[in-house]
Amino acid sequence: MEISKNREGNQLTVTLTGELNTATAPELEAAIKDDIQVGDTVVFDMTGLTYMTSAGLRILVASEQATGGSGAVTLRGVCKEIRQVIEVTGFDSIFNIE
Amino acid sequence: MDSRKLGIRGLLRISVCITLLVALPIFVTISKMNVTNDELARAEASMNDELTYLCLQLEAAQNRARAFDTLASSSGVTSQDLEVRNPEASRILTDPIGDVLAGYSLPESGTVFIVDDDKVVASDDKRVPVGGSMKELLEDEVCAAIGASIQSGRMQTIPYRGVFDAPGGEGAYGDRDDEAYVLAKRQGNYTILGIEPSSMVFRDRAQVIGREVVLTYVILTVVFAIMSRLLNRMVLRPIDNTNEVLRRITSGELECRISEDGTREFIALASGINTTVDALEGWIREAETRMDSELSAARAIQESALPRDFPPFPSIQAFDIYAIMNAAKEVGGDFYDFFLIGGDKTGSEKLVFLIADVSGKGIPAALFMMKAMAQVRKELEGGAEIGQAIRNANKDLAIGNAACMFVTMWVGVLDYGTGRMEYVNAGHNAPLCWHGDEGWIWLKEKSGIPLGTPIDRPYKAHRIECCAGDKFLLYTDGVTEAKNNVGDMYGEDRLMTVASANQVERPEALVTAVRGDIASFVQDAEQFDDITILALDIQAPDE
Secondary structure, three states: OEEEEEEEOOEEEEEEEEEEOOOOHHHHHHHHOOOOOOOOEEEEEEEEEEEEOHHHHHHHHHHHHHOOOOOOEEEEOOOHHHHHHHHHHOHHHOOEEO | OOOOOOOHHHHHHHHHHHHHHHHHHHHHHHHHHHHHHHHHHHHHHHHHHHHHHHHHHHHHHHHHHHHHHHHHHHHOOOHHHHHHHOHHHHHHHHOHHHHHOOOOOOHHHOEEEEEEOOEEEEEOOOOOOOOOEHHHHOOHHHHHHHHHHHHHOOOEEEEHHHOOOOOOOOOOOOOOOOEEEEEEEEEOOEEEEEEEEHHHHOOOHHHHHHHHHHHHHHHHHHHHHHHHHHHHHHHHHHHHHHHHHHHHHHOOOOOOOOOOOOOHHHHHHHHHHHHHHHHHHHHHHHHHHHHHHHHHHHHHHHHHHOOOOOOOOOOOOOEEEEEEEEOOOOOOOEEEEEEEEEOOOOOOEEEEEEEEEEOOOHHHHHHHHHHHHHHHHHHHHOOOOHHHHHHHHHHHHHOOOOOOOOEEEEEEEEEOOOOEEEEEEEOOOOOEEEOOOOOEEEOOOOOEOOEOOOOOOOOOOEEEEOOOOOEEEEEOHHHHOOEOOOOOEOHHHHHHHHHHHOOOOOHHHHHHHHHHHHHHHHOOOOOOOOEEEEEEEEOOOOO
16 A cells, blocks of 8 residues: 655645555554644545555544544545445544545 | 665775776876886986997097098198098098098987087087087086086986077977987097987887886786675675575575585674574564464453354244354454343343454454453443443443544344344444345444444434344454455355355354355455354244
């Protein structure tokens, strides 16, 4: 999986490419763990992401908690399969999905 | 490792090239000094030979003249008589000095002339005419050098322009800025002078220097090539071999060792590395053994936490239940559970059955799974309504959940006496349900988000009235997302197909059929996620 980050003011955009699974989730966790502050908005650009497991979902939930839990996480370019994973868990109610 | 860094070979090549380049002007300068000294010495010796020869000639001429004078005075033959009778002999005897240089010139176009006091009496060069005055023809500097040469007997350096600067004395041999060399010898009253311009003395110098430098560089190149081969054989190749073995050891081939041969230093190095790897291997094996035994213990604890005795309630005929959990690693994050609640004054006895999937795998997931399992049991055994029980469990699991782990869960509470069932789906995959004559359907109703997040929301409980013959097939995403070698997923359609093909089977046979179908789909592909399946059959309610 490829991860790239871009910060503009208090908005962090994280672009993900490949598969976010048990093997790659720790990479993402390490890459963004110190970057998110309370009050930030985080955009995950998932246009290039083809697969995500609950391990990846956990990182998204952790990011949402790190921002202060105010619904400041946006998922962009979510493919059908990943949208299904998010909808099955009901986490679509805590993320903004574009 | 930084591949942009130069290796020893590259560094050596660049160093040698820079050294040879820097050394070139030094070699040329040293060679020029040596060649200059050699050529000067050669020129001096050569000129000395010539002038000595001319001195002898001059002396002989003087002797002949004296002899003729003596003969003439005793015999009365005058020089006029001799000139008439034998002009050639007359010329030789009457002009002995001029005859010394007759037909003579210094090799390599030097200039030679004989001076009597200040007057030129013989010359091989028209620029120094016979009868001319030295002081007029030559600069003072040159005259002084001539004096020094007579004193020391050594060749002296003079400016070339100083020789022929007189009118009509244009430098014929090279640049007027060049130097020239003068050697002077006394013979009686005469002084014999030889002058050679530097362009003549050093005419071969550039060629000789070129030859010397080329030869030196050829020798140096051969020496460097030999050194390079030796370095390669004695140092670089052993380093490459050592690095290759270390790379293999790092990539997990712990049994690799460096061969202990070659030079003494490399044997010591190889021996040191091998000893270190021996020790490391020992520690790793020990750690692996300890880890394996601890993981085995953890697995045993986790397995013992899941109900594994089937049928679990032999005295109850109203339902039949069966479940399996295959962890992808030693311990897993999936779990299932079933237990009875109620049955006393609080009301009729009910069966709680659930399946759950913790985000992630391994030890952290297993720890969270044990905690989640205990929380849900505690809440439901405490008599809480199912929605409230799950909400309470969520709140408890969220406390201190720094890793933001969560668990999806599908829980059903069946009053097997009446067939009434309530269920909550906290973000879990929709189970399959065989209800009445509808065949297998997906129970898609949701209740809320997975447990463990600090988001406190109510979980909606759904109800269903079950009758004998109804079935439930619960599973985790390790089933539908099991991948084969080409990356295809097992998927919901295959699950539906195998469930339909085994619709008449009892729970154990149904679960076994599904598990077998997954195994034949994935074949030898590695299992990445825990696979958990639970099946429940509802029979006629107990009397």
